[in-house]
Amino acid sequence: MRKPKVTTLKTPPMVQIESTVELAEALAVQIAGILGQAIQSTGVASLVVSGGSTPKPLFEALRGQPLEWDKVTVTLADERWVPEDSPDSNAAFVKNTLLQERAATAQFVSLYEAGKAPHEGVADVDRRIKAVATPFSVVVLGMGGDGHTASLFPGAPGTQAALEESEAMVCIVEPQSVPQTRITLTLAALMNTECQLLHITGTEKRALVDEVLADPAASPYPIAQFLRADNPRISVYSTH
Numbered sequence: 001m002r003k004p005k006v007t008t009l010k011t012p013p014m015v016q017i018e019s020t021v022e023l024a025e026a027l028a029v030q031i032a033g034i035l036g037q038a039i040q041s042t043g044v045a046s047l048v049v050s051g052g053s054t055p056k057p058l059f060e061a062l063r064g065q066p067l068e069w070d071k072v073t074v075t076l077a078d079e080r081w082v083p084e085d086s087p088d089s090n091a092a093f094v095k096n097t098l099l100q101e102r103a104a105t106a107q108f109v110s111l112y113e114a115g116k117a118p119h120e121g122v123a124d125v126d127r128r129i130k131a132v133a134t135p136f137s138v139v140v141l142g143m144g145g146d147g148h149t150a151s152l153f154p155g156a157p158g159t160q161a162a163l164e165e166s167e168a169m170v171c172i173v174e175p176q177s178v179p180q181t182r183i184t185l186t187l188a189a190l191m192n193t194e195c196q197l198l199h200i201t202g203t204e205k206r207a208l209v210d211e212v213l214a215d216p217a218a219s220p221y222p223i224a225q226f227l228r229a230d231n232p233r234i235s236v237y238s239t240h
């Protein structure tokens with residue numbers, strides 16, 4: 001009789017803390033530790049963060065962490081193509097909640113070009129992002145209920161190009177499900193990091209992650225690219 005094919009489902013390291021504040025604090029300590037090690041070994045560190053509502057307690061916990069923030073470059077996994085005075089601006093969100101207190105001395109690299117349309121400004125942003133030392137030290141990802149991460153929205157115009165792009169580090173995506181044009185780091189850019197941390201809250205997002213983990217290679221969701229068994233960088237921080 002043929003031996004059964006045994007596949008061990010490799011799940012990424014999971015940190016599960018039910019309190020959103022305590023989860024954020026644990027994640028902040030983890031990020032600060034990685035940034036501190038990067039500074040110790042290379043003299044600099046780079047942190048890529050996501051927008052949305054989940055990161056607020058993380059940013060509030062991270063900004064007080066004792067490290068040489070003046071040696072840290074902070075940028076975004078994605079941005080809505082809006083000026084910083086827009087309530088939808090991720091840059092404004094990061095500047096107002098993360099780049100305060102001790103973190104106020106960090107360098108910030110924007111993904112938006114004022115006064116330019118997305119397809120006019122994307123090359124300037126790409127040049128700016130390519131000036132940030134890679135591999136990034138840490139990439140913090142969120143996830144939407146549709147399985148998007150950064151602005152890699154499933155089925156949106158621009159997403160497939162961003163998943164396949166190997167030269168440019170940023171792409172324009174036009175999701176139908178959100179009001180603004182987005183600019184996103186490409187899959188390759190988001191993979192070019194020492195560490196990826198997926199930060200999610202709630203039972204629905206955890207259920208979606210578990211569904212993807214059952215067979216990431218077969219999943220249609222962009223988040224699945226990061227949850228593949230052959231991606232050693234990813235860890236999941238979840239309330240459930």
Ligand code: 6PG
Nearest residue numbers: 050051052053054142143144150
């Ligand atoms: C953005 C984020 C986006 C976010 C998810 C989850 O610009 O909105 O980068 O990818 O991480 O949409 O958003 P919530 O944290 O609000 O659920």
